[in-house]
Amino acid sequence: MLARTTAFQQRTHGKDMTTSLTRDALAYPLFPPGFWRRIVLYPGGHSSIGGWIGAALEDDMHRFHIRIDHVEGRIAAVAARAMRHPWSACPGAAGFIAGDLTGELLADVARRDPSQHCTHLYDLAILAAAHAGDTAPTRYDMKVADRVEDRTTATLAENEVEKLRWQLVGTAIAGTDRNLRQLSGWKQELPPREAEWTTLLRRAVFVSGARQYRAPSLAETATMNRGRMGVCYNYQMPQAETSTRTPDWHRDFSETGHEPLADLDAEGEFRAMGEQA
DSSP: OOSSOOHHHHHTTTOOOTTTOOHHHHSSOOSSSEEEEEEEEEEEOOOSSEEEEEEEEEOSSOEEEEEEEEETTEEEEEEEEEEEOSBTTTTHHHHHHHHHHTTSBGGGGGGSOGGGSOHHHHHHHHHHHHTTTOSSOEEEEEEEEOOBTTEEEEEEEETTEEEEEEEEETTEETTSSOBGGGGGGTGGGSOHHHHHHHHHHHHHHHHHGGGGOOOOOTTOBGGGOGGGTTSSGGGSTTGGGTOBBOTTOOOOOSSSSOOTTTTOOHHHHHHHHHHHO
């Protein structure tokens, strides 16, 4: 099976793994190269009745910012920005989420229909709403190594402290009976913070596959990808009819020396967005 030099052997520094195939320790690629997603939460303006929280997300394919102002547990205003995105319709999701969430309870943000929203902007809104009462910034870094023979290693760090490390075969977590496609069946077994980390890392794992995605031509519209229709804001009608691939939307943070959100001035950005809301 491994008589020839494989990508697996190359990723393990040329060592021959044919004897015993100690896969549990060696067969799971490590980052880099791979997918890197960073999320920053930045709370501000706290008072006895409310405040605001800003959140930013960046990875290989996306960059979104959102600010949620809240009073007595209810959303008073939302401002959102699509900074980098794969489809031309994606910026419209910023105005849509602002209109959909304004006036709603923070506790109800996760109860909206996710298929109507930009997946990544909506995930960011759910996380920001859950942390609306925070008093200090938080940074999450999710890293997923490029797969070899459908195996990978995925990690999540909070404020530079690793919290999760998964070895994955497909979507199955090695050494457990858990599968990421069946998260709803075992998420309730986890403490709240671990459940949050698991949700964040699971999304990063699923999005990481886009690193191997061959993008369509800039002339093709979203409607030509029939298997995706209805899954998110971009693939809803009528915007899918005219949404085309955005030029220069992809970045690689794993081997370039650049980090996601490295240029984010959180205080300045989210205060400015408060003027927009």
